Amino acid sequence: MSDESVPTPGTDEFVKGLWRENPVFVQVLGMCPALAVSNTARNALAMGLATLFVLVGSNLVVSSLRHFVPRQVRIATYILVIATFVTVVDYAIQAISLDLHKALGAFISLIVVNCLILGRAEAFASRNHVGTALLDALGMGTGFVLALLSLGAVREILGSGSLFGVPLFHEGFQGWVVMILPAGGFFTLAGWLLLFNWLRERRATRLAALEPVGATGGGR
Amino acid sequence: MSHAPTGTLEIRTSPHVLSGYSVDTIMFNVVLALLPASAFAVWAFGWTALLTLATAVAACLATERVAGRLSGGGSTLADGSAAIAGLLYGLTLPPGLPLWMVAVGGVFGLGVGKALFGGLGMNPFNPALVGRAFVQAAFPVPMTTWVPAFAPERFAALPPSTLTPPFTAPVYDAVTGATPLALWKFERVTVSASDAAMGFIAGSTGETCAVLILLGGAYLVARNMMSWRIPVAIFASVALLSGALHALGPDVCPPPLFMLFSGGLALGAVFMATDMVSSPMTGRACVAYGVVIGVLTVVIRVWGGLPEGVMYAILFGNALTPHLDRWLQPRVYGTRAEAGS
Numbered sequence: 001m002s003d004e005s006v007p008t009p010g011t012d013e014f015v016k017g018l019w020r021e022n023p024v025f026v027q028v029l030g031m032c033p034a035l036a037v038s039n040t041a042r043n044a045l046a047m048g049l050a051t052l053f054v055l056v057g058s059n060l061v062v063s064s065l066r067h068f069v070p071r072q073v074r075i076a077t078y079i080l081v082i083a084t085f086v087t088v089v090d091y092a093i094q095a096i097s098l099d100l101h102k103a104l105g106a107f108i109s110l111i112v113v114n115c116l117i118l119g120r121a122e123a124f125a126s127r128n129h130v131g132t133a134l135l136d137a138l139g140m141g142t143g144f145v146l147a148l149l150s151l152g153a154v155r156e157i158l159g160s161g162s163l164f165g166v167p168l169f170h171e172g173f174q175g176w177v178v179m180i181l182p183a184g185g186f187f188t189l190a191g192w193l194l195l196f197n198w199l200r201e202r203r204a205t206r207l208a209a210l211e212p213v214g215a216t217g218g219g220r
Numbered sequence: 221m222s223h224a225p226t227g228t229l230e231i232r233t234s235p236h237v238l239s240g241y242s243v244d245t246i247m248f249n250v251v252l253a254l255l256p257a258s259a260f261a262v263w264a265f266g267w268t269a270l271l272t273l274a275t276a277v278a279a280c281l282a283t284e285r286v287a288g289r290l291s292g293g294g295s296t297l298a299d300g301s302a303a304i305a306g307l308l309y310g311l312t313l314p315p316g317l318p319l320w321m322v323a324v325g326g327v328f329g330l331g332v333g334k335a336l337f338g339g340l341g342m343n344p345f346n347p348a349l350v351g352r353a354f355v356q357a358a359f360p361v362p363m364t365t366w367v368p369a370f371a372p373e374r375f376a377a378l379p380p381s382t383l384t385p386p387f388t389a390p391v392y393d394a395v396t397g398a399t400p401l402a403l404w405k406f407e408r409v410t411v412s413a414s415d416a417a418m419g420f421i422a423g424s425t426g427e428t429c430a431v432l433i434l435l436g437g438a439y440l441v442a443r444n445m446m447s448w449r450i451p452v453a454i455f456a457s458v459a460l461l462s463g464a465l466h467a468l469g470p471d472v473c474p475p476p477l478f479m480l481f482s483g484g485l486a487l488g489a490v491f492m493a494t495d496m497v498s499s500p501m502t503g504r505a506c507v508a509y510g511v512v513i514g515v516l517t518v519v520i521r522v523w524g525g526l527p528e529g530v531m532y533a534i535l536f537g538n539a540l541t542p543h544l545d546r547w548l549q550p551r552v553y554g555t556r557a558e559a560g561s
Contacts, residue, residue, distance in 0.1 A: 161387075169387065170388070172388050172389050173387060173388065173389065174318075174321075174359065174362075174384075174387060174388055174389035174390070176358040176359070177357065177358055177359065177360055178354065178357035178358040179358070181357065183357060187332075
């Protein structure tokens with residue numbers, strides 16, 4: 001049990017969202033914002049942070065109310081809680097940058113129906129302590145931010161030759177217009193999924209190759 | 221296979237009747253059929269066309285090789301299908317397109333359009349057109365800038381755009397022309413149908429000379445290596461629909477002969493739509509598939525935002541192929557057609 005590679009339960013609630021159960025690359029949840037507003041790294045980061053905030057807020061409230069909400073009306077309650085936080089985010093983004101608000105458009109309001117947030121509320125926050133729910137929300141939210149950033153970065157670098165608006169290449173760079181268009185979102189997501197699935201499969205194959213040796217060694 | 225000893229019953233699964241053609245014989249003959257059009261392309265556009273075709277083929281072959289390695293399926297270069305896809309893809313590109321863009325489309329077409337679906341025989345869409353569609357979406361401006369045909373210095377110098385370094389936007393010299401379809405779309409000017417048929421027009425590398433393409437198609441049909449129904453259905457539906465629209469007024473739609481010989485219709489109908497993997501199998505389905513492509517081509521050319529629509533029409537037809545094959549299955553021999561169907 002003292003093995004360092006086994007994380008404590010608390011850490012694991014946080015870490016699982018980053019890689020092992022990453023909301024975008026493993027669970028393939030929240031595709032609507034992931035594909036629609038990841039055309040630049042800035043939009044992707046903003047959308048990721050907004051979702052992270054809503055996720056943390058709603059997970060906290062849902063988890064602390066879990067003994068008071070009747071089962072029959074739980075979904076409606078969750079939506080109400082989530083919508084409250086989305087409204088906060090909506091106004092906050094308007095106050096910070098109107099340009100960003102225009103770029104993200106309806107997708108801010110659509111965080112309400114992001115299945116990632118509802119999924120965490122239903123599957124995790126409503127069954128766990130406030131502390132664990134907070135860690136889970138932070139992990140999942142950070143995983144979502146990282147995923148959106150990796151989509152947005154690829155699309156912006158290829159599509160406009162810049163990252164966060166800073167030009168990366170020489171004068172006369174030829175942008176790949178398709179990467180900024182919706183089709184580019186699908187291509188990029190597919191590319192990342194391909195890479196991650198390949199890595200996971202390779203890891204599983206290696207573990208499987210190691211196992212019989214370890215098993216026989218242990219048996220003798 | 222050796223004959224079974226006399227007295228025993230030999231049982232085999234279908235197919236029982238073999239044409240004797242293998243993948244590589246057919247592919248070799250397709251190359252043969254494409255040679256006149258490719259040679260004309262080099263003659264009309266000069267070294268840049270040759271470089272475009274060579275790069276397209278090389279990119280497709282390299283992708284096929286790498287994909288074969290990665291999937292552990294061994295080398296599939298020998299059957300020639302990747303080379304054909306590359307040649308066809310190169311023929312659809314505008315001459316003077318930067319070679320790095322040519323390579324990008326080739327890698328995408330073979331990698332995403334074919335290898336990811338499982339390789340030869342598995343691709344739902346024509347890989348050459350997948351590659352071209354990607355390049356068209358990624359680099360719309362270079363894909364619609366046309367080097368004029370029969371430029372006097374075409375064998376002396378390359379257009380400056382051809383050797384653009386990777387990831388750099390090409391620079392064109394002042395002499396770029398418009399294709400006949402673009403001329404009609406934006407200025408309502410038509411060139412003569414005979415010029416379009418003989419290829420004395422601007423256009424994609426291999427699409428300009430309709431006569432040589434039809435010649436290649438006729439050869440394949442004569443060798444029974446291509447379904448004649450698909451091109452005939454496409455040409456007939458384009459001619460009928462554009463004839464009807466032209467009768468409404470010359471501003472609505474150009475004359476049918478112009479529609480038949482301009483743009484990529486001949487190349488698309490003869491060599492792209494008839495790709496054995498992504499086209500239907502049964503006779504009736506082939507006709508329906510051709511009609512869908514022909515009608516869509518006219519619709520896109522007349523009412524769409526782009527001057528040319530053959531590529532999207534064929535890709536759409538590819539998407540319909542499995543459904544057409546299911547809906548239009550031939551009656552099983554010896555059964556009666558059900559009443560009402």
